[in-house]
Amino acid sequence: MIQNHQNSQVPLAVINPGFEHQDPLAGWETVGIVEAGGYESPRRLTHPGGIGPVESLQKLNQIPNGWYTLRVWVCTSGSPKEVFIALKDCGEAARAAVPNVEEKWLQVVVPAHVTNHQCTISLYSAAEAGAWVSFDHVEVVPGRAALSVLGADISSLKKSEDMGGIYADEHGTEADALIILRDHGMNCARLRVWVNSPDGYHGKAQVLEMARRIKQHNMKLLIDFHYADTWADPGKQPKPAAWADLDLEGLKQALYDHTFEICSSLVEQGTPPDIVQVGNEISNGMLWPDCRNDVSFDHLAALLVEGYHAVKDSSPDTQVLLHVDNGGNNQLCRWWFDSIIAHKVPFDLIGVSYYPYYHGSLYDLQNNLNDLVQRYERDIIVVETSYAFTADDHDNYENIIRAEDQQAGYPFSPAGQKHILADIMAVVRAVPNHRGLGVLWWDATWTAVTGNGWDPADPTAGNNWENQALFDFDNRALPAMSLFLQP
Numbered sequence: 001m002i003q004n005h006q007n008s009q010v011p012l013a014v015i016n017p018g019f020e021h022q023d024p025l026a027g028w029e030t031v032g033i034v035e036a037g038g039y040e041s042p043r044r045l046t047h048p049g050g051i052g053p054v055e056s057l058q059k060l061n062q063i064p065n066g067w068y069t070l071r072v073w074v075c076t077s078g079s080p081k082e083v084f085i086a087l088k089d090c091g092e093a094a095r096a097a098v099p100n101v102e103e104k105w106l107q108v109v110v111p112a113h114v115t116n117h118q119c120t121i122s123l124y125s126a127a128e129a130g131a132w133v134s135f136d137h138v139e140v141v142p143g144r145a146a147l148s149v150l151g152a153d154i155s156s157l158k159k160s161e162d163m164g165g166i167y168a169d170e171h172g173t174e175a176d177a178l179i180i181l182r183d184h185g186m187n188c189a190r191l192r193v194w195v196n197s198p199d200g201y202h203g204k205a206q207v208l209e210m211a212r213r214i215k216q217h218n219m220k221l222l223i224d225f226h227y228a229d230t231w232a233d234p235g236k237q238p239k240p241a242a243w244a245d246l247d248l249e250g251l252k253q254a255l256y257d258h259t260f261e262i263c264s265s266l267v268e269q270g271t272p273p274d275i276v277q278v279g280n281e282i283s284n285g286m287l288w289p290d291c292r293n294d295v296s297f298d299h300l301a302a303l304l305v306e307g308y309h310a311v312k313d314s315s316p317d318t319q320v321l322l323h324v325d326n327g328g329n330n331q332l333c334r335w336w337f338d339s340i341i342a343h344k345v346p347f348d349l350i351g352v353s354y355y356p357y358y359h360g361s362l363y364d365l366q367n368n369l370n371d372l373v374q375r376y377e378r379d380i381i382v383v384e385t386s387y388a389f390t391a392d393d394h395d396n397y398e399n400i401i402r403a404e405d406q407q408a409g410y411p412f413s414p415a416g417q418k419h420i421l422a423d424i425m426a427v428v429r430a431v432p433n434h435r436g437l438g439v440l441w442w443d444a445t446w447t448a449v450t451g452n453g454w455d456p457a458d459p460t461a462g463n464n465w466e467n468q469a470l471f472d473f474d475n476r477a478l479p480a481m482s483l484f485l486q487p
Contacts (some may be wrong), residue, residue, distance in 0.1 A: 012060055012068065012140040014121070019045040019136065030056035030123075032135075039073040039105045039136040049078060050129025058121045059089070060140065067144035069111045070121060071137075071430070074098045078131025079409065086122040087140070091115030095122070098133075099423040100409055104363035105136075107370075109430045111144040145429050149220065149381055149438025150484045151188030152181060152470065156446040158210055159201045163451040170477045177445045178213055180477055181470075185484030188220040190383065190440055192280065193262055195240035196229045198457035204262060211271040220274040222383070222440070223266070224323075225259060225307070227279060227286055230456055234325045237286040248299055251287055252306045259310035263318065272315045277383070278307030281353055283324040283336050293339075301343035308346045319348040323383055327352030328360025330368040337376055349437075350376065353384035356420060357405045366427045373435040380435060384442040385424055386468040389417040389480075394473045395448035397462020414472070418480040425483060441480075444470035 015027025018041050022034040030045065031054055038044035047054040072085045079100055085108055086095035096110035112119060121140065125133040157165075157177055167177035178189070191210055194202040207223070214221050226232040229240045239246075243254050259278070266273055282300070285292040291299040308320050322340065326332050333352065340347070350372055354365050365382075373380050391403035391412045403412065410416045421441070428436035446452070446465050453461030466473070470481045 011142070012063055014060070014138050014140060015058060017138040019043050027058050028056050029058070030054070032056050039075070041136060044075070044134040044136045045123070046132055046134045047123075047125040047127065049080065049127030049131035053124065053126040056123040056135070059118065060121070061118050063114060063117055063119070065114050065117060066142065067111055067113050068119065068140050068142055069109050069145040071107060071109045071139050071141065072123065073105050073107050073136045075103060075105045075134040076100050076132070077103050078127065080125055080127035080131045080133050082124070082126045083133050084124050085110055086124065087112035088120045088122050090119030096426060097422065099362050099426060101361055101363045104361070106363055106366055106427070107430045108426060109145045111146060143434070145434065147425060147429055147436070147438040147486060149188045149440070150486065151186045151190065151219070151222075151438070152441040152444035153190040153192070153224070153384070154178065154181070154210070154443070154445050155190070155192040155202060155224075156443050156452060158206045159199070159452045160445060160447065160449045163449045165447060165449040165452065166475050167445065167447075167471055168474075168476050170479075172474075172476060177471070178217060181444065181481065181484070182217045182219065184477065184481040185486065186219065187484070188222060188274075188438070188440065189214045190222040190224055192224040192226055194226055194229055195258060196242060198229065199459070201456070204265060207262060208265060208269055208271075211266055211273075212269065215271045221266075221271065222275040222277070223262065223273045224277045224280055225262075227255060227258070232279075232286065233281045234284050237282070237284065237288045237292075239287050239290075243287070248290060248302065251290060252302055255287075255303055256306040256310045259307050260314050263311055264314035267315050273318050275319050275321050275349065276311045277321050277323045277351060278304055278311070279323060281323055281325040283326065283332060297339050297343065301340065301345050304340070304345045304347075320346070321349040321351045321381070321383070322347045323351035323353070325353045326359050327354035327382060328364030328368055330364070330371055333368055333372055334375070337372065341376070348378065350378050350380040351383040352380065354382050354424065355385060356387060356407050356410070357401060362423055362427055365424070366430065369428065369431050369436060373431055373433070378435070379437045380431065381437045382424065382428055382439045385421070385439060386442045387417045387420045388412045388467045389414045389472060389478055390467050392467060392473070394466050395462040397453065397464055399467050400464040401468060412467075414479050417478060418483065421480045421483050425486070441470055442468075444481075447471050447475060448473070
């Protein structure tokens with residue numbers, strides 16, 4: 001069972017955590033100013049720009065040793081140069097950078113291990129004139145806010161290796177890509193399953209082989225059923241050719257049998273899946289046209305129930321995840337999961353995709369994740385995310401993400417890719433009650449290798465994703481990979 005819950009305990013006593021007592025500013029050493037407009041409260045502490053670095057401090061004494069997490073709501077304007085929150089003087093300092101979300105409140109957390117019965121809260125900013133940073137609702141709670149699922153989709157790896165793909169660490173030493181990822185902290189690998197792929201990959205044989213390798217490295221295994229012979233996503237959910245003429249009852253039986261066969265085969269070889277996705281980005285349904293949402297949500301729900309039972313009948317301890325796209329769209333996600341609940345579809349975990357190019361800001365992501373876990377009382381995983389480390393193309397096949405898709409504050413560079421992954425992880429880590437389990441990079445190993453292109457029916461097709469892999473054009477591990485090694 002994958003979970004990240006900790007027993008609820010009483011927060012430490014922070015003096016004036018909401019900056020309501022301002023004359024003088026009780027509890028804090030700071031040159032910041034108190035003003036109106038806090039996070040769901042009358043006041044906030046603001047660091048103005050143009051006066052050099054500003055640090056607000058409060059020391060906590062005589063506290064039990066152990067793990068604690070600092071949680072602070074932060075709002076920025078004008079792209080400050082540096083903003084972070086920290087716990088210092090506690091044995092080993094820890095700090096977390098604050099993502100820049102223009103004039104929107106974002107909760108940021110940082111865990112630290114106290115070994116000397118004290119720690120100091122630090123709220124730090126450095127901003128030019130005209131910029132500012134505000135803080136509110138400061139709390140220090142027992143326990144460690146950490147991600148338990150840190151990994152990547154590596155579905156392309158087997159085919160890449162067969163076609164001559166090579167991988168190296170950041171120093172240029174060639175090695176198994178899976179080992180490189182593991183050594184950089186990855187503890188979960190995701191594999192997609194197609195029913196009858198035109199290229200013969202992503203089926204039972206490859207899944208079983210890759211599952212053995214994944215489990216040999218003590219990683220969690222996430223199986224992603226597409227229920228198609230090729231790509232299934234919000235824009236297309238084609239039925240497998242072998243299922244084309246089946247009615248609803250036939251589709252239910254075929255889906256159950258396919259799911260049970262893959263999962264039970266994994267169990268039989270001693271590599272049971274830890275998580276199974278019943279469908280891939282199914283916010284618009286699956287097995288079109290029969291089970292599109294706008295045709296019949298009843299039909300979609302019936303399929304999902306069959307998938308759930310197929311997983312549990314073959315592997316009772318495996319958790320079932322339902323996966324939608326557009327992780328920053330709370331209206332969409334609420335509507336979809338409200339409908340799922342109304343149709344009494346059982347599931348264990350929520351999965352969302354979050355691509356910064358398409359799915360809103362980090363504020364939108366946090367707002368949605370926080371709402372979903374509280375509304376449905378399930379843990380959540382960002383099971384797909386990525387970002388380009390360059391706008392260049394490496395195989396003369398136009399990339400799906402190009403220079404014009406670059407997001408403000410995150411250049412298409414190795415550093416920009418690492419920066420945005422760190423900020424996405426920060427949002428998931430801050431999900432209340434430790435219900436944000438983790439983040440998976442989408443197809444980290446899909447580099448430009450001849451024969452391993454986008455179209456499984458065309459061996460000459462190129463790869464339009466290689467500028468978003470976690471290996472660069474020289475096949476070396478990129479800096480973002482190091483973030484799997486969380487402190």
